[in-house]
Structure formats: C-alpha cells, structure tokens
Amino acid sequence: MSTSRRTQAGWIAGAILIIAYAVIPVLWIVSLSFKEGDDITNNAFLPTVWSWENYRTVFASDLFTTALRNSVGMALIATTISVILATLAAYAVSRLNFPGKRLVLGVALAITVFPVIAIATPLFNLWRSIGLYDTWLGLIIPYLSYSLPLAVYVLAAFFREIPWEMEQAAQVDGATAWQAFRRVIVPLATPGVFTAAILTFFAVWNDFVFGITLTSSEAARPVPAALAFFQGASQFSQPTAPIAAAAVVVTIPVVVLVLLFQRKIVAGLTNGAVKG
Amino acid sequence: MAAIEMRNIVKEYGDGFKAVNDVSLDIADGEFMILVGPSGCGKSTLLRMIVGLEDITSGDMVIGGDRVNDKAPRDRNLSMVFQNYALYPHLTVFENIAFPLRLQKGIAEDEIRRRVREAAEMLELNEHLDRKPANLSGGQRQRVAMGRAIVRSVNAFLFDEPLSNLDAKLRGQMRTEISRMQRRLGTTTVYVTHDQTEAMTLGDRVAVLRRGFLQQVASPRELYEQPVNMFVAGFIGSPPMNFLPAVVDGDRLKLPLFSVGLPAAARGRVADGQLLIAGLRPDHFEDARLLDSAKRERGAVFRARVDVTEWLGDSQYAYIPFEAGEVTKQLAELAAELDSEALRTQLVVSIDAMSRLRENHEGEFWADTGRMHLFDPRTGENLTRDEAAAADLAQLEQEKLRERMGSPGTASDEPVARR
Numbered sequence: 001m002s003t004s005r006r007t008q009a010g011w012i013a014g015a016i017l018i019i020a021y022a023v024i025p026v027l028w029i030v031s032l033s034f035k036e037g038d039d040i041t042n043n044a045f046l047p048t049v050w051s052w053e054n055y056r057t058v059f060a061s062d063l064f065t066t067a068l069r070n071s072v073g074m075a076l077i078a079t080t081i082s083v084i085l086a087t088l089a090a091y092a093v094s095r096l097n098f099p100g101k102r103l104v105l106g107v108a109l110a111i112t113v114f115p116v117i118a119i120a121t122p123l124f125n126l127w128r129s130i131g132l133y134d135t136w137l138g139l140i141i142p143y144l145s146y147s148l149p150l151a152v153y154v155l156a157a158f159f160r161e162i163p164w165e166m167e168q169a170a171q172v173d174g175a176t177a178w179q180a181f182r183r184v185i186v187p188l189a190t191p192g193v194f195t196a197a198i199l200t201f202f203a204v205w206n207d208f209v210f211g212i213t214l215t216s217s218e219a220a221r222p223v224p225a226a227l228a229f230f231q232g233a234s235q236f237s238q239p240t241a242p243i244a245a246a247a248v249v250v251t252i253p254v255v256v257l258v259l260l261f262q263r264k265i266v267a268g269l270t271n272g273a274v275k276g
Numbered sequence: 277m278a279a280i281e282m283r284n285i286v287k288e289y290g291d292g293f294k295a296v297n298d299v300s301l302d303i304a305d306g307e308f309m310i311l312v313g314p315s316g317c318g319k320s321t322l323l324r325m326i327v328g329l330e331d332i333t334s335g336d337m338v339i340g341g342d343r344v345n346d347k348a349p350r351d352r353n354l355s356m357v358f359q360n361y362a363l364y365p366h367l368t369v370f371e372n373i374a375f376p377l378r379l380q381k382g383i384a385e386d387e388i389r390r391r392v393r394e395a396a397e398m399l400e401l402n403e404h405l406d407r408k409p410a411n412l413s414g415g416q417r418q419r420v421a422m423g424r425a426i427v428r429s430v431n432a433f434l435f436d437e438p439l440s441n442l443d444a445k446l447r448g449q450m451r452t453e454i455s456r457m458q459r460r461l462g463t464t465t466v467y468v469t470h471d472q473t474e475a476m477t478l479g480d481r482v483a484v485l486r487r488g489f490l491q492q493v494a495s496p497r498e499l500y501e502q503p504v505n506m507f508v509a510g511f512i513g514s515p516p517m518n519f520l521p522a523v524v525d526g527d528r529l530k531l532p533l534f535s536v537g538l539p540a541a542a543r544g545r546v547a548d549g550q551l552l553i554a555g556l557r558p559d560h561f562e563d564a565r566l567l568d569s570a571k572r573e574r575g576a577v578f579r580a581r582v583d584v585t586e587w588l589g590d591s592q593y594a595y596i597p598f599e600a601g602e603v604t605k606q607l608a609e610l611a612a613e614l615d616s617e618a619l620r621t622q623l624v625v626s627i628d629a630m631s632r633l634r635e636n637h638e639g640e641f642w643a644d645t646g647r648m649h650l651f652d653p654r655t656g657e658n659l660t661r662d663e664a665a666a667a668d669l670a671q672l673e674q675e676k677l678r679e680r681m682g683s684p685g686t687a688s689d690e691p692v693a694r695r
Binding site: 163165166168169170171172173174175176179183184187188190 | 327328329348349350354355356358360362363364365366375376379380424428
C-alpha cells in the first residue's frame with residue numbers, strides 16, 4: 001500500500017518537474033511578448049500591463065509577414081514532396097530486395113548525422129553560381145535532402161509492421177503492385193505518413209542555418225532567419241519583446257498541427273487485419 | 277472453374293533446400309483436393325506456388341489448360357483464404373468483399389452491390405456489412421475472408437489452413453459450411469491443412485506430403501485403409517496407427533503380445549526371421565469379452581495389462597505398454613516426423629464404451645489381424661497393400677465426383693458463381 005502510494009507520489013513529482021522544465025521557457029516567452037515598451041525590465045515574470053503592442057509591431061513589419069509566407073510555403077512544399085518520395089522509398093526499402101539496398105540505407109543514415117553547417121558554405125557558393133541563391137527552390141532542395149532520410153526511416157518502420165499477407169491478398173484479388181500499394185498499404189500506413197509529415201514539417205519550419213546562409217533578401221528568407229534581422233520600435237531599443245511575440249506566432253501553427261494530427265497518429269490501425 | 281495440373285513441380289530455395297520436390301498432381305475440375313502433412317512438409321509452399329505468391333523453380337503449373345508459371349497472381353484468376361484472413365482493416369466488411377470486384381474494370385456499382393449482397397447472404401454476413409474487421413469475432417472475420425474469395429467467379433479456391441485460428445466448436449461448424457459452399461459452387465478447391473478431421477471429411481482426395489515429396493494421393497478412405505507406406509499410415513487416423521515389431525517365423529508372425537499367421541499378401545516378399553513392422557489401428561481392437569464368437573475366430577486374442585483407460589462417453593481407449601526392442605528408435609523418429617512425441621511404446625486400443633476394463637488390471641483383447649498392415653522397416657513400404665481394393669475405392673471416389681459435377685442444380689443455378 002504505502003510503497004505504491006510513495007511510487008505514485010514520486011511519479012507525480014517527477015512529472016511536474018519535467019513539465020515545468022519544458023513549459024516555463026515557453027510561458028516566459030509568451031509573457032515577454034505581452035510586455036509593453038520598457039516593461040521587459042520589470043524584474044517580474046508577468047507583465048505589469050498586458051498589451052498587444054508587440055504583436056501589432058510584428059504584423060506591421062513587412063519583414064515578418066513575408067518571412068511567414070516564405071516559411072509556410074516552403075515548409076508545405078518540402079513536406080509534401082518529402083512525404084511522397086519517402087513513402088515510395090520506404091516501401092521499396094521494407095518490401096523489395098534490390099542490389100545496393102544496404103548502401104542506400106547507409107547513405108540515408110549518414111546524411112542525417114552529417115552536420116548541417118558543414119555543407120552550408122559549399123552550398124552557398126554552388127547556389128550563387130547556378131542561380132539558386134535566395135530562391136525558394138534553393139532552400140527546398142537542402143530541406144528535402146535532410147528530411148527525406150528521416151521520413152524514410154519512420155515510414156519504413158511502419159511498413160514493416162504491416163503484414164505481408166495484406167499485399168499478397170490484394171495481389172490475389174487482382175491488384176497490380178501499384179494498386180496494392182495505393183489501396184491497401186498506404187491507407188494502412190496513414191499514421192506513419194502523418195508522423196513523417198509532422199516530423200518533416202517541424203524540421204523545415206525550425207531550420208535556421210540554411211535559412212540564414214542561403215538567403216539575402218525577403219524573397220526566400222524564412223521566419224527563424226528573419227527574426228535575427230528584427231528591429232525594435234526604435235533603433236536604440238533591443239527588440240526582445242517583438243521577437244518574443246514573433247516566436248509565439250510561429251509556434252502557434254506547430255502546436256495546432258500537433259493537436260490536429262494527434263488523433264491521426266494512433267497506432268493500432270491494423271487491428272483486425274489478421275487474427276489478433 | 278478449371279482443372280489444375282502440376283507436373284514435376286520443384287521449389288528450391290537459395291540455400292539449396294528443396295521445400296517441394298518433384299510433385300506431380302492432377303486436380304480435376306470441381307474437385308476438392310486436400311494438401312496435408314506435418315509442419316514443414318511443403319504443403320503451404322505448394323499452395324502458394326499455385327496462386328503465384330511463390331516462384332516455381334522448375335516444372336509446369338497448368339490451370340485450365342494454360343501454363344501459368346510466369347503469370348502474376350492477379351492474372352491467374354484464383355482466390356485465396358489466408359490463415360490469418362488478411363482482411364483489409366481500413367475497409368468495411370462490404371468493401372472488403374467488394375475489393376476484388378472494384379479492381380476489375382467495368383463492373384457497375386449496382387452489379388457490385390448485388391454480388392456482394394449475394395455472397396454476404398450465403399455467409400450470413402448481411403447485418404455486419406458496415407462494420408470494420410476489428411469489430412468482428414474470429415468466426416465472422418473468417419467468413420468475410422471467404423466472402424472475398426467467392427464474390428468473383430474464379431478458376432479455383434485456395435485455402436491455407438483457414439480454420440486453424442478458430443476454436444474447436446466453431447471449426448466444426450465452419451468445416452461443414454466450407455464443404456456445403458464448395459458443393460454448391462462446384463469450384464475446384466485446394467485446401468491446405470494439418471488437421472486430421474478436415475483432411476478426412478472435406479476432400480474428395482487427399483494428397484499427403486512429406487519433406488516436399490508427394491507420398492500418396494487418394495480418397496480419405498483409401499488413405500485410411502490402404503496406405504502406401506508407414507508415413508501415410510501413421511499420419512492418417514487419430515489416435516494414430518499402432519506400430520509393433522513383427523518377426524517372421526516360418527508362416528507365423530510373432531508380435532510382442534500375440535502371434536498371427538503370415539498374411540497372404542506378404543508371403544514370398546519376406547524372408548524367414550526378418551523383422552517387420554506391423555500396423556494396427558486402434559479400432560482394429562476390441563475387448564474380447566464383449567465379442568461374439570464368430571468375430572472372435574477372425575482375429576487373434578491376447579491378454580495384456582492395461583496401463584491407463586480413457587472413457588469418452590461414446591468410445592473408450594485403453595493403453596497397453598509393450599517393448600518395441602530393435603525398432604524403438606525408428607518408431608520414435610517416425611513419431612517426431614509426424615509432429616508427435618513417442619514417450620513410450622504403447623498400444624492404443626479402442627474398446628467398446630460399455631467395457632468395464634479397469635486400469636492396472638489384465639484384460640483380454642481381440643485384434644482384427646485381417647486388417648493388419650505390414651511395413652518394411654527400412655523403406656517403410658506397405659507390403660500388404662491391397663491394390664484391387666485401393667482401385668475400387670478410387671473408382672468409387674471418381675464416380676462420386678462425376679455425379680456431383682454432372683448433376684443439375686449444383687453450379688449452374690448458383691448466382692454467385694455466375695460469370
């Protein structure tokens with residue numbers, strides 16, 4: 001009795017600690033974003049007066065709104081392409097035997113551990129000479145090359161979970177390999193597809209290194225990079241509070257996405273496929 | 277509907293292991309063929325080669341006159357019920373059954389709905405059509421899998437141990453259902469199982485496989501009464517056939533518990549003093565006290581101590597231990613190959629349920645030695661197989677099938693099977 005109660009208390013204490021560790025910085029930024037003018041130096045956690053001023057500043061600046069448009073656009077495009085390619089690649093990796101399969105997987109893994117900063121400079125030079133510098137495409141390509149391996153790994157794990165018989169049954173029922181893939185495997189791997197999509201979206205959305213090195217203007221600069229160019233209300237004040245407001249704004253879509261797709265990321269969709 | 281012919285089918289894996297070895301088998305149009313054998317005998321592999329999920333190393337697979345070796349599964353026009361059903365979990369029961377029809381181009385939605393309803397009707401699934409497989413019971417899932425198989429008109433149905441995931445009671449019911457369905461549709465069927473009862477009751481003919489080799493293809497009755505070798509004899513029948521060492525002594529045969537005259541069929545094929553293995557089924561025995569004298573004369577009577585008895589209400593088994601001597605090891609090997617374990621050599625005897633034989637007491641038994649088989653211990657060959665009787669049984673089976681296929685009102689009026 002007492003031990004179970006004590007373990008329970010321990011669990012609760014631990015949970016509170018971890019949640020606090022994760023949430024306090026976020027709350028801090030939120031609270032900062034509502035502080036008006038010089039209120040950020042008030043030495044208190046909460047603002048003295050709650051104000052929307054910083055949000056107005058942020059949305060009034062072209063820098064932020066175009067950056068937001070760039071971020072949303074590029075993230076969506078990169079995610080879509082990445083997930084489609086990853087679905088096909090993961091299927092091949094998990095189901096088909098082809099020469100060089102291990103090599104492909106090894107290279108994919110190697111790319112994910114490769115430090116991003118190491119290729120930023122070469123890419124900068126290359127992109128400048130072939131005209132991709134400061135364009136959406138110039139950012140989407142490196143995003144793809146970094147997010148694809150991750151997505152392939154996630155999806156391959158999901159595909160492996162789907163019983164072989166599903167496909168074989170479809171083939172016997174008269175499906176071509178493509179039909180079996182489209183009508184049976186992909187629907188069954190939906191949770192995996194969503195997981196991969198969200199992970200890819202986050203990776204792209206949060207990118208800073210490529211965003212700052214491969215852009216020079218508002219034409220393609222994403223939000224995280226744009227925040228570095230942020231200016232306050234006057235040239236002489238630190239733009240801490242507006243940056244906090246911008247950070248909150250870019251965090252919202254991510255939070256919404258997670259809440260939205262949480263339901264989709266439920267495992268156990270294959271329940272009932274085979275005798276369980 | 278079509279006949280399936282297999283000519284010298286071989287399946288060799290990359291490591292040189294032959295899962296199926298030179299199997300030739302003709303399955304007639306409308307026939308219900310059972311593939312049976314202990315685990316690892318290649319029966320499922322053979323089935324998967326018919327359907328096209330497994331490549332054929334060599335040999336010819338001919339379905340309805342076409343060689344299909346190089347055809348994809350979808351071009352063979354077969355339907356299969358998998359052991360684990362392989363239902364599509366994201367689709368409703370209706371869509372699961374409709375799936376094969378939707379893949380065929382040019383079937384109107386009305387037609388699809390009509391055919392699915394008919395198949396569902398036949399399997400009593402109509403009230404479950406909107407449910408997902410996850411919400412169905414094991415038996416219902418099994419029926420959905422069958423519905424998906426019968427909804428199109430195919431050349432043949434293939435079943436891969438379809439009932440092995442059901443509990444015993446349901447298995448019995450579904451077995452009858454499958455039999456009834458096959459008789460109604462008249463579609464050629466190949467059915468893989470390791471279950472004795474399914475093999476004996478469902479099939480027109482049964483093919484027994486051992487380590488990739490075809491042992492015997494015959495009607496259940498012929499397999500039971502005239503097995504070609506010790507393997508088939510031991511595999512078919514439950515409880516299995518008793519094997520006893522038998523030594524030829526002049527024109528007598530000495531067994532551990534009794535001796536009998538050497539059967540006529542074996543005369544001239546065995547030498548004096550040769551060690552043979554005698555096979556007697558449990559139901560070839562009887563409690564001698566409950567026997568009329570006319571019958572008593574036909575067999576051998578012996579006294580033995582009963583170790584254990586099992587009373588099952590309608591039948592009763594008595595276990596009599598004996599020493600197998602030289603052949604002990606060989607019998608143990610055979611038992612292991614048949615997926616069972618011979619912990620001790622014992623005679624399983626089926627006696628009348630009325631018999632009051634008590635454990636650990638001596639009883640008097642009668643053995644119907646006229647139905648005894650003798651096997652060569654080295655080759656396992658049956659020395660006493662009655663070819664004439666076997667031919668009679670085969671003839672009988674042929675007639676039964678012909679009668680069923682020829683009679684009006686079997687396949688022709690069945691809407692589901694209509695093209």
